[in-house]
Amino acid sequence: MELSKLFIALFIFQVLFPCQISIQAAPANSNLFREYIGAEFNNVKFADVPINSDVEFHFILSFAIDYDNSDSPSPTNGKFNVFWDSDNLSPSQVSSIKNSNSNVKVALSLGGDSVGNGYAYFNPSSIDSWVSNAVSSLTSIIQEYNLDGIDIDYEHFQADPDTFAECIGRLITTLKKNGVISFASIAPFDDDDVQSHYKALWKSYGDIIDYVNFQFYAYDQGTTVSQFINYFKIQSANYNGGKVLVSFISDGSGGLSPQNGFFTACNRLKSQNKLHGIFVWSADDSMGNDFRYEKQSQALLAISH
Template structure:
């Protein structure tokens, strides 16, 4: 009788397990520090219902700290608003909000007005330098993870990029320096990031896809198509949807259908999280969209 009763309940048990949302569905990511608007961690609303709230410092760059900025072959320096977002502020926000983690995004678009080029002298040299310098920054600033946001590659091949970044993440995870890693691709650079994904996707926790790189005329159906295309490129990964609060912004904006698109993906079990570029510019509108994005995730 007990066995019969168990098998009667088994379908219900399976159904209930299938209905449990993924842990990644409650992930909110906020880039911060790149625009030097004086924004602080404490300015940003943090919904306690968000299981995993990640601040991502923008940026750590392997260029000289002083102008004229030149590549340093994997020796990273601070290029975020360290005055307002320093080690003590990071320790404080994490102590007051147990759901908060802080990561460092490396690379970025420009430094001193010129493109940040990914230009390793060799895989071995760049990885050795990057592991050493980033481990120092991770320890100094109490960081939990890294994000990869290189956008310019010069003569570097996708395979070289994949090997450098893949070995970097693998080494930092193996040493216990970081607990998670993300990547931030967009259509124009997918060939580099898909090469990385094919070989090292198992060490990448989520994909902060820059959907705001698309045109500002993007419609809800188009956005959903872009999401499905990105999910196919990074098959098996947790692709986050995104919007930008920096003007002018591309992609699908809140107020133009983003919330409808997010609700659609949520109903399909595809909403792995939301990220916002950037807290620096969200400050001017009181973080209204950032708050609403978190509400969508916890509702």
């Protein structure tokens, strides 16, 4: 008798609270704006970039790389060094921009495309040793610079997808657990090798990744609004449940440019409650047009997000 009461109670609970446990709510519109900065050493400073007080603003320092600082850099198995323009983007400048703008957070990005005259490869000796070195070296950089989060932007790999997933997944897990960072993002683009690594990471550790900075500007220059919306749909399925941000490149060299309908696409996504944020590569290039599209992006995000 008691058992049947239990089944009835469970049945009633399921009727009243269907799918509470297993289904995650789809992300909604957001006022998040993110901008990569410091990779090109053209003296851009945080204070040069216009910041709208009605958005959540993330600067992303580019890059910290686990290579040494020699003339022909070689991999260091997770021992990260600063490769951004640290003269203009120093710890004191991080503190200054955050103190004067309560809506600003600052992250660092790992990897990037190149180091010295060659590609920057993800090249761990072993999972355990890489994670141990990465946690230690990044904790020290993050604390020195008073940073808030990390972004994963490896684009070349000398390790299989599962190794990448375990290394990066454990790194993010440990930094979050230790209170060193409060958010993490990944920055994949539409390339088979790249996607195989990031999708493996997403499959195993998607629940601890806060944002997907998908590089939509890596698609062909001259992308149309309808193509862009379709690409967004495809990548939202690849990173299911994730906050996939839309993006453009300041120099107009790829993807859907602001001149050709990027903001039209943003408004369309916003009307569908799918505009999870915008990011830009990069502040270094945007200096040349007085950050015109940064202002426009933030104005769009600030309106009743």
